[in-house]
Each structure stands twice: as structure tokens, then as C-alpha cells.
Amino acid sequence: MKKSSTTVQEPPGAVVHRSTPPPAWQPRTDPAPLLPDREPYRVLGTEAVADADPELLLRLYAELVRGRRFNAQATALTKQGRLAVYPSSTGQEACEVAAALVLQEQDWLFPSYRDTLAVVARGLDPVQALTLLRGDWHTGYDPREHRIAPLSTPLATQLPHAVGLAHAARLKGDDVVALALVGDGGTSEGDFHEALNFAAVWNAPVVFLVQNNGFAISVPLAKQTAAPSLAHKAVGYGMPGRLVDGNDAPAVHTVLAEAVRRARSGGGPTLIEAVTYRIDAHTNADDATRYRGDAEVEAWRAHDPVRLLEHELTERGMLDENGIREAAEDADAMAARLRDRMNAEPELDPMDIFAHVYAEQTSQLREQAAQLRAELDASAEPADDAPGQGEAR
Amino acid sequence: MTTVAATAAKTAKAAKPATMAQALQRAMRDAMAEDPTVHVLGEDVGALGGVFRVTDGLAAEFGEDRCTDTPLAEAGILGTAVGMAMYGLRPVVEMQFDAFAYPAFEQLTSHVAKMRNRTRGALPMPITIRVPYGGGIGGVEHHSDSSEAYYMATPGLHVVTPATVDDAYGLLRAAIASDDPVVFLEPKRLYWSKAQWSPEAPATVEPIGRAVVRRTGRSATLVTYGPSLTVCMEAAEAARAEGWDLEVVDLRSLVPFDDETVVASVRRTGRAVVVHESNGFGGPGGEIAARITERCFHHLEAPVLRVAGFDIPYPPPMLEQHHLPGVDRVLDAVARLQWEADS
Numbered sequence: 001m002k003k004s005s006t007t008v009q010e011p012p013g014a015v016v017h018r019s020t021p022p023p024a025w026q027p028r029t030d031p032a033p034l035l036p037d038r039e040p041y042r043v044l045g046t047e048a049v050a051d052a053d054p055e056l057l058l059r060l061y062a063e064l065v066r067g068r069r070f071n072a073q074a075t076a077l078t079k080q081g082r083l084a085v086y087p088s089s090t091g092q093e094a095c096e097v098a099a100a101l102v103l104q105e106q107d108w109l110f111p112s113y114r115d116t117l118a119v120v121a122r123g124l125d126p127v128q129a130l131t132l133l134r135g136d137w138h139t140g141y142d143p144r145e146h147r148i149a150p151l152s153t154p155l156a157t158q159l160p161h162a163v164g165l166a167h168a169a170r171l172k173g174d175d176v177v178a179l180a181l182v183g184d185g186g187t188s189e190g191d192f193h194e195a196l197n198f199a200a201v202w203n204a205p206v207v208f209l210v211q212n213n214g215f216a217i218s219v220p221l222a223k224q225t226a227a228p229s230l231a232h233k234a235v236g237y238g239m240p241g242r243l244v245d246g247n248d249a250p251a252v253h254t255v256l257a258e259a260v261r262r263a264r265s266g267g268g269p270t271l272i273e274a275v276t277y278r279i280d281a282h283t284n285a286d287d288a289t290r291y292r293g294d295a296e297v298e299a300w301r302a303h304d305p306v307r308l309l310e311h312e313l314t315e316r317g318m319l320d321e322n323g324i325r326e327a328a329e330d331a332d333a334m335a336a337r338l339r340d341r342m343n344a345e346p347e348l349d350p351m352d353i354f355a356h357v358y359a360e361q362t363s364q365l366r367e368q369a370a371q372l373r374a375e376l377d378a379s380a381e382p383a384d385d386a387p388g389q390g391e392a393r
Numbered sequence: 394m395t396t397v398a399a400t401a402a403k404t405a406k407a408a409k410p411a412t413m414a415q416a417l418q419r420a421m422r423d424a425m426a427e428d429p430t431v432h433v434l435g436e437d438v439g440a441l442g443g444v445f446r447v448t449d450g451l452a453a454e455f456g457e458d459r460c461t462d463t464p465l466a467e468a469g470i471l472g473t474a475v476g477m478a479m480y481g482l483r484p485v486v487e488m489q490f491d492a493f494a495y496p497a498f499e500q501l502t503s504h505v506a507k508m509r510n511r512t513r514g515a516l517p518m519p520i521t522i523r524v525p526y527g528g529g530i531g532g533v534e535h536h537s538d539s540s541e542a543y544y545m546a547t548p549g550l551h552v553v554t555p556a557t558v559d560d561a562y563g564l565l566r567a568a569i570a571s572d573d574p575v576v577f578l579e580p581k582r583l584y585w586s587k588a589q590w591s592p593e594a595p596a597t598v599e600p601i602g603r604a605v606v607r608r609t610g611r612s613a614t615l616v617t618y619g620p621s622l623t624v625c626m627e628a629a630e631a632a633r634a635e636g637w638d639l640e641v642v643d644l645r646s647l648v649p650f651d652d653e654t655v656v657a658s659v660r661r662t663g664r665a666v667v668v669h670e671s672n673g674f675g676g677p678g679g680e681i682a683a684r685i686t687e688r689c690f691h692h693l694e695a696p697v698l699r700v701a702g703f704d705i706p707y708p709p710p711m712l713e714q715h716h717l718p719g720v721d722r723v724l725d726a727v728a729r730l731q732w733e734a735d736s
């Protein structure tokens with residue numbers, strides 16, 4: 001056998017000197033920096049705020065106030081039994097609102113179950129957005145019409161959908177970006193990994209926004225991952241990871257906008273981690289005192305997304321007492337309309353349960369639909385068979 | 394459907410596919426040529442043409458955007474197919490082997506099967522999920538599962554399995570054309586079964602959901618599908634010597650289930666044996682036997698029997714012949730159909 005410097009067998013422990021690297025090894029080079037910064041990106045209270053578009057700031061503020069009010073109203077609706085459950089995003093409104101505002105009309109939003117606000121801020125009728133939680137149907141809107149995928153309850157499963165859609169749009173030559181939302185817990189799911197990997201390999205125009213709100217129900221981030229940050233996970237896939245203060249609405253908007261621009265111009269996917277906090281419990285059914293202390297919650301309240309932006313706007317003279325009151329009144333009016341509409345009983349047709357299983361009903365479903373129809377007809381008939389009539393049996 | 398059938402007839406005359414694998418390949422090729430929204434994706438489906446060569450030549454002919462080698466991730470393959478379908482494409486997904494489709498179960502059950510329903514019909518999922526399934530090819534573990542019961546138990550999916558070269562073409566065309574998700578189970582031990590497809594006979598597109606009587610008879614009905622069809626046909630031949638004239642029904646589609654054909658047959662013969670190689674307990678045979686009993690009770694001369702694989706994880710290849718129901722087990726069941734109430 002010919003002796004070659006790359007194939008010498010040395011006794012264990014010996015240093016092997018290779019004259020050249022093995023031919024298969026080619027390190028990847030990527031022009032975009034992949035590692036996130038050490039500190040979350042901030043706009044409010046920094047010099048960057050000077051560049052912020054005043055109109056955008058006011059828009060963000062109005063939407064934050066409405067979002068905060070929406071969360072309160074929806075939570076109240078659970079107490080009245082109008083909603084089966086509501087996962088509040090109080091504290092996370094900056095992420096929700098920025099995610100909705102950063103997209104163009106033709107773009108797609110892939111929300112997870114907590115993202116009602118993002119969906120509403122994108123322009124969807126709130127009652128349609130709440131259908132799932134009220135329980136009259138799973139998805140209360142036509143996703144294609146609004147370019148909003150159904151709110152996904154199984155965690156992270158919507159992420160590969162976003163990749164597939166963005167990929168399909170790009171194959172067609174359409175200018176479409178998909179923005180997918182996921183929680184910190186969701187990043188541990190296999191689908192998160194598979195979606196990011198596909199997105200990077202396919203160079204799909206997708207942006208992943210992780211709302212790291214500290215907990216997956218009760219489990220803190222430290223038990224979810226040993227990574228330095230969730231944004232670091234991007235590096236292994238070959239896409240840029242970005243870390244942003246998730247309570248700083250203009251900062252989230254800026255980072256998202258940059259990622260969306262990159263995706264739109266063929267630069268591929270980005271993973272963004274927004275560091276935020278869930279002020280309310282996981283849902284109205286959860287007891288958050290079992291896994292976290294008041295001091296922690298209070299500390300985060302001091303970094304409240306609505307107050308942060310309000311402070312900036314008042315400092316700049318763009319907002320005064322009147323403006324604050326007007327925004328609150330607008331939000332109250334929205335909440336009142338929502339309450340009234342949610343108090344109306346939804347109209348349900350039981351036969352709908354068979355209507356959308358297949359394009360054409362199978363013979364099995366036709367039989368079962370006939371059975372339900374008969375049951376409904378029987379129960380709708382006047383009760384003329386009252387007991388004690390002594391009918392012949 | 395008419396246009397599909399017409400093209401199918403044309404191309405079938407031009408080509409002479411001889412095996413089931415080739416008929417499947419031709420079905421995809423014809424569908425892709427006819428409809429630019431049809432995309433094939435999966436592991437090794439490109440240059441290699443799939444480990445069974447079923448996608449052979451598709452990448453070369455249609456390019457890598459239409460026939461795509463994906464990363465090795467089944468949930469990712471099916472999950473991205475969901476997004477592609479949302480955007481108007483018709484993905485045809487290959488799962489490399491039956492037991493390797495399991496990572497994609499979450500996508501299949503929570504999204505593929507339910508998306509139409511969740512969105513009141515706004516987002517149909519015209520996805521075909523091709524799964525080579527079943528044993529008999531000497532595969533090592535995780536290469537021989539019969540997973541049809543899992544799929545059958547999930548409302549929203551069609552579950553189809555061809556047993557002949559003709560049906561392989563016809564049913565795959567129908568599956569790809571379907572606006573609903575179809576789990577298309579390919580009996581891998583029939584991939585190389587040859588030549589029933591004569592180029593003169595025009596290939597037809599079979600509507601999904603119809604069973605077919607492969608052999609008429611008067612003594613009893615064998616209800617079967619996929620890889621067990623050949624076993625049943627052989628058993629029916631052998632039974633002649635015993636004076637039994639067996640009818641063989643090939644289901645072709647497990648969901649929807651063709652009650653009509655099965656019931657008509659069993660009412661004629663008065664006796665039925667369900668034959669499949671997947672596990673008996675909790676398996677398709679239980680459902681089928683129950684349906685037959687509910688509809689044919691007064692016509693039955695004996696209980697509906699099942700001949701199925703044992704209730705064991707699929708055995709190692711050198712023992713698989715003991716697990717797979719063969720002709721003898723079918724004939725034993727047929728003998729037991731000469732049932733008397735006190736026996």
C-alpha cells in the first residue's frame with residue numbers, strides 16, 4: 001500500500017500530522033454574521049431612537065394600548081363563560097403588534113395559540129379570531145383570504161408549514177414572506193429543528209420569531225435549554241440569529257423588518273428571539289404562584305412595553321395626557337364592541353360537523369349524518385308522547 | 394377526472410411498464426407532466442430515484458424544484474408539504490419505509506387530516522403520502538410494518554392500497570388528483586410483481602373507495618387487500634380441490650370503505666374471512682368483521698373470521714414466514730367456516 005500522509009495509522013495517543021486537510025472537508029462561509037449580539041437589541045432609551053419613524057411609533061402605541069385592553073377583555077370573557085379559555089399575552093404586546101405591522105398584505109402570518117393579538121392587529125375581525133377559544137369552530141376565518149394560518153395549538157407544528165408555504169411562493173416567483181411565531185417551550189420540539197433546517201437548506205423567505213416569555217406553562221427557560229440564548233440556535237442551521245428586547249416595540253419592529261427585508265430579497269431565513277415576559281398566568285386556568293414569585297413579576301412590570309413606549313412619546317412631546325386618554329378611550333370602545341358581540345349566542349348548525357371532513361362525504365359519513373339529522377328532527381318535534389299515555393307497545 | 398383518464402390511456406399505450414414500481418413511477422410522471430402544481434418530495438427521491446426506484450427519472454425530467462431531495466426529516470417533509478398545499482401545490486410525499494413515517498405522525502394527524510375541517514373547507518390538503526409497507530422482503534426491523542390501522546383510525550385521511558400493477562397506476566393517479574389527503578400504501582413485496590399491465594389495455598384512473606371482486610365464487614368470501622391479495626388468490630385456487638368455491642374481494646381502499654361490494658358478496662356466499670398481514674388485535678380486520686356482521690347477520694352461516702399477522706412486533710426476517718398469513722392459514726379458516734353452533 002502506498003504510504004500517504006493523510007492515512008497513516010499511528011498508535012493511540014500519537015499526534016497525527018496531516019499535510020493537507022481531507023478533501024471532503026470544505027468549511028462553509030457565509031457573508032451574514034450568524035451569532036446574535038450578547039445584549040438584546042434596544043431602541044427605546046438609546047441613541048437608535050432618534051432614527052425611529054414617529055408615525056410608526058404612534059401606530060405601535062395605539063396598537064399596544066388596544067392589545068392590552070383586548071387581553072383584559074378576553075380574560076373577563078372567560079370569567080363570564082363566554083370563552084372556554086384564554087391564553088393572555090399581557091406583557092408581550094410589543095411582539096404581537098410588531099409581528100402584525102411588519103408584514104405586507106401578501107405576506108403570511110403563522111401564529112401559535114397565544115397569538116390572538118397578532119392576528120387581530122393584522123386586521124382580522126376579533127370575533128373570528130376568538131372562534132377557536134369560544135368553541136363554535138376551530139378556525140373562524142378563511143386563512144387564504146387573510147393570509148393568516150390557523151392558530152396552532154400543537155406547539156411548533158406550524159413552523160414547517162410556514163417554510164413550505166414560503167418555499168412554494170418562491171418557486172412560483174411570488175413576493176411573499178412567511179412570519180412564524182413560536183414560544184420558548186416550542187423551540188424544544190422536533191418540528192422547530194426540522195423547520196429551521198429546511199428553511200436554511202431551501203433558503204426559504206421565512207422569519208421565525210420566538211417569544212421567550214420565560215415559561216412554558218410552569219417550566220422556566222433554564223429547564224428548557226442549555227443554549228446561551230435561543231437566538232444562538234440559528235448558528236447551527238446556518239442562518240442569522242438575532243436577540244431583541246421583546247418589550248421594546250420599535251426594537252422588535254426594527255429587527256423583524258430587517259429580517260423580512262432579507263427574506264424578501266432572497267437572503268433566506270432569520271431566527272429572532274424576543275426576550276419578554278408573560279405577566280398573566282399561562283391561561284385563566286393556571287395558578288402562576290406555584291412556579292414564580294411576585295417580586296419577579298413586579299420587576300417585569302417596571303419594564304412594561306406600553307409604559308416604555310408611552311414614556312418615550314411623552315418625552316418627545318408626541319403624546320400628552322389627552323393623547324393617552326384618547327388611546328385608552330379608543331381601546332375601551334373596541335373592548336365594549338367586542339364584549340357586546342361576544343355576548344350574542346353564536347349560531348350553530350350541528351350538521352356542520354360532517355360538512356368538512358372530506359371534499360365529498362364518504363358513505364360512512366353520509367350514514368352518520370343521516371343518524372344525527374334524525375336525532376335532531378326527533379328532538380325538534382313537539383313532545384306529544386308524554387309519559388302515562390298508555391300507548392300500545 | 395375525464396382528462397386524467399384520457400391522458401392515462403394515451404401514455405399507457407406508448408409505454409410498457411412491467412412492474413408495480415414502474416407503474417407508480419409512470420403515474421407520478423404523467424401527473425407531473427399534466428399538472429405543474431404536482432411536486433414530489435422525500436428522502437433520496439432525486440438522483441437515486443428512491444430506494445425502491447419508484448421516483449426514478451422524475452428529477453432528471455422535471456428538475457429538482459419538482460422532485461426534491463429533502464433533508465432527512467419526516468415531520469419536516471410532511472410539515473412543509475402542508476405549507477406547500479396551503480399555497481396551492483399538490484405535494485406527493487415519499488416516506489422511505491413504513492416505520493420511518495412515524496416521526497411525521499403529528500403532522501399527519503393534527504394538520505394533514507384536520508386542516509380542511511378546522512378551516513371549514515378553506516384549506517384543503519391535496520397531499521399524497523406514499524408509504525412502502527408490509528413485509529415479506531426479508532427486511533430487518535423497522536422495514537416491514539403494516540401501519541394501516543393507525544391511518545384508518547384518523548378521520549380526514551383516505552387510505553388506499555393497490556394490489557395489482559393496474560391499480561398501482563390508476564389509484565395513484567386518483568390519489569394525486571384528490572383534493573383530500575391520501576395515505577397511499579404500497580405493498581413493497583409487490584413492487585417487482587410483473588407484467589399484468591399490458592400496453593394495449595388502456596390504463597384507467599380508479600375512483601378511490603371502490604372494492605373489486607377479483608374472483609367470483611359461491612362458498613365463502615375472502616375479504617383482503619394489498620399484499621394479501623396474492624395469498625388469497627392462491628388459497629382460492631387450492632380450495633377448489635376441497636370443493637370450495639371462494640370469492641375474493643380486493644378492497645383497494647380502506648377509507649372510504651366499500652360496504653356495498655363487500656356486503657353484496659357476503660350476502661351471496663354467507664361466509665366471510667378477512668385476510669391481512671397486519672396485527673389482528675385492533676387491526677383492520679376487526680372493523681371489517683364488525684361491519685359485515687352488522688349488515689349481513691341474517692345471511693351469515695358462520696362467524697366472520699380473521700386471518701391476520703400475530704400480535705407481535707414484526708419478527709426478524711428469518712422468522713417472518715411464521716408471522717405472515719399464508720395460504721395454509723387461510724385454508725384453515727375456510728375449514729372453520731363449516732361451523733356448527735355447538736362446536
Ligand SMILES: Cc1ncc(C[n+]2csc(CCOP(=O)(O)OP(=O)(O)O)c2C)c(N)n1
Binds near residue numbers: 153
Ligand atoms: C405538542 C404539544 N405539547 C404540549 C402542549 C401543551 N402545552 C400547551 S402550551 C404549553 C407551553 C408552551 O410554552 P411556550 O412554547 O413557551 O409558549 P407560551 O405558552 O409561553 O406562549 C404546553 C406544554 C401542546 N399544546 N402541544
